[in-house]
Amino acid sequence: MNCHLRLAGRLGSALIATLMASAPARALEEVVIEIPLLETRFTVRLDELQSPEALRQGNSDLAELDRATGGAAGRQLRELLLQPVPLSVKQVADGSVGSPLLEQAMLVIASLGTVEGRKTDLSGRTLNEALLRASANGEPTLLSLMQAIPGQRVTLNLGRARQIVTRMAGQRQQAEALLATTTAAALPAGTTNGPGVAVNRRLASLQVPHRPQPLEVMVIEPASGANGRLVLISHGLWDKPTSFEGWGTLLSSRGYTVVLPRHPGSDSSQQEAVLAGQAPPPGPEELALRPQDLSGVLDAVLAGRLGFARPVDAERVVVLGHSWGATTALQVAGVRPTDSSLRQRCSNVDDPDRNLSWTLQCSWLKGAQNAALRDPRVIAVGAVSPPVSLLFPRGSGGELSGRVLLVSGSRDWVVPPDPEAIQPMRWGKTLGNQLVLVCRPGNNS
Numbered sequence: 001m002n003c004h005l006r007l008a009g010r011l012g013s014a015l016i017a018t019l020m021a022s023a024p025a026r027a028l029e030e031v032v033i034e035i036p037l038l039e040t041r042f043t044v045r046l047d048e049l050q051s052p053e054a055l056r057q058g059n060s061d062l063a064e065l066d067r068a069t070g071g072a073a074g075r076q077l078r079e080l081l082l083q084p085v086p087l088s089v090k091q092v093a094d095g096s097v098g099s100p101l102l103e104q105a106m107l108v109i110a111s112l113g114t115v116e117g118r119k120t121d122l123s124g125r126t127l128n129e130a131l132l133r134a135s136a137n138g139e140p141t142l143l144s145l146m147q148a149i150p151g152q153r154v155t156l157n158l159g160r161a162r163q164i165v166t167r168m169a170g171q172r173q174q175a176e177a178l179l180a181t182t183t184a185a186a187l188p189a190g191t192t193n194g195p196g197v198a199v200n201r202r203l204a205s206l207q208v209p210h211r212p213q214p215l216e217v218m219v220i221e222p223a224s225g226a227n228g229r230l231v232l233i234s235h236g237l238w239d240k241p242t243s244f245e246g247w248g249t250l251l252s253s254r255g256y257t258v259v260l261p262r263h264p265g266s267d268s269s270q271q272e273a274v275l276a277g278q279a280p281p282p283g284p285e286e287l288a289l290r291p292q293d294l295s296g297v298l299d300a301v302l303a304g305r306l307g308f309a310r311p312v313d314a315e316r317v318v319v320l321g322h323s324w325g326a327t328t329a330l331q332v333a334g335v336r337p338t339d340s341s342l343r344q345r346c347s348n349v350d351d352p353d354r355n356l357s358w359t360l361q362c363s364w365l366k367g368a369q370n371a372a373l374r375d376p377r378v379i380a381v382g383a384v385s386p387p388v389s390l391l392f393p394r395g396s397g398g399e400l401s402g403r404v405l406l407v408s409g410s411r412d413w414v415v416p417p418d419p420e421a422i423q424p425m426r427w428g429k430t431l432g433n434q435l436v437l438v439c440r441p442g443n444n445s
Helices: 002-009 011-018 052-056 061-068 072-081 087-095 100-110 124-134 142-147 158-170 173-181 241-253 268-275 286-302 324-333 340-345 357-362 365-370 417-427
Strands: 030-035 040-045 113-115 153-157 199-206 215-222 229-234 257-261 313-322 378-384 403-409 434-438
Touching: 040 061, 052 061, 052 072, 061 072, 072 142, 100 357, 124 142, 153 158, 173 417, 173 434, 199 241, 199 286, 215 241, 215 286, 229 241, 229 286, 229 324, 241 257, 241 313, 257 286, 286 313, 286 324, 286 365, 313 324, 324 378, 324 403, 340 365, 403 417, 417 434
Parallel strands: 030 153, 229 257, 229 313, 313 378, 378 403, 403 434
Antiparallel strands: 030 040, 113 153, 199 215, 215 257
């Protein structure tokens, strides 16, 4: 019984991605959950959920379960489905219509279900319209949202979900095999978190030509013993420089001057705006704007606008990045984005290499051709968990201006090591580039 209740309890979020066209149609009447492992189907009729009495008199699988549990099953499910739709869902839907990132997320989740007799519409607009219909008589609930979906019957195939999980697990097999047959490398002397020199940190603001607002940067400098070397650190999607202050502090305590720019179109503040319905998710133009942020910082350094305590060599720079920031680092190092793989593979939900990072990569489609932004001042890159397999197809690293150290975690489910690190590294020439596999850590470790 508990298994059935848990499955039914997930209907609200899963059904959002099976929305149909908004033309007049029959309201959704029935939900069918297919459980291939048990070779069974579990039906829920939405009209039976209108009241406890309607459920007691019903004939669906849920009604039978409700009678067998003395009304407990139906009571728990009604409590769940009569909860108001979270305000953030409504705000995101309203502010994200047409967003490539939202469309990709809906494409993947919609593959888990079908609506009988109707062609699936994967646009974010239908989500917004369904929420409006569900709000016609007051605050929308999960039940009224489900009833606002045109169609007769939704079928959710849990076997499909199992296939996706199995595929994701398989995307770490090469990494696990390499770790099992390779001796772990020892950390070089001097790279541990031992004491170093004191550091000074401050915030600065830079006017840059490619953005209407100033670029905020965090500057971390050694209080003494600066070695004249400059490092930039690029954060990932919906993150911020302070998340990588530890990296910067460690490097600065060893003599490096470190600058961490905040990418305003895809940082944590932008995420807050998305959740408040005040902005759509990051658009494909950010793929080009982020590398320009880094080059803009280097231009400012050369112009003396950051006022470092000691001079630095801004013509020979190292860039570190995490997740999308790692992709940005690879761009300025000379890896050339193209849209060929994006066009060929993004619509295929059954691609064996498809993983969670493809949701972000596929949202870059319209910006890929304008995002080749090599900066020859970058001589080396440390890229931690970069989404790359679609954006940088085979041969795209032919113009690298610096060496690459690519880091991937063996348990990274978001940017899995096999398709996003091991295979891309095998495509290119060695040229001093290295892959580091870290046992177990995931994307945020």
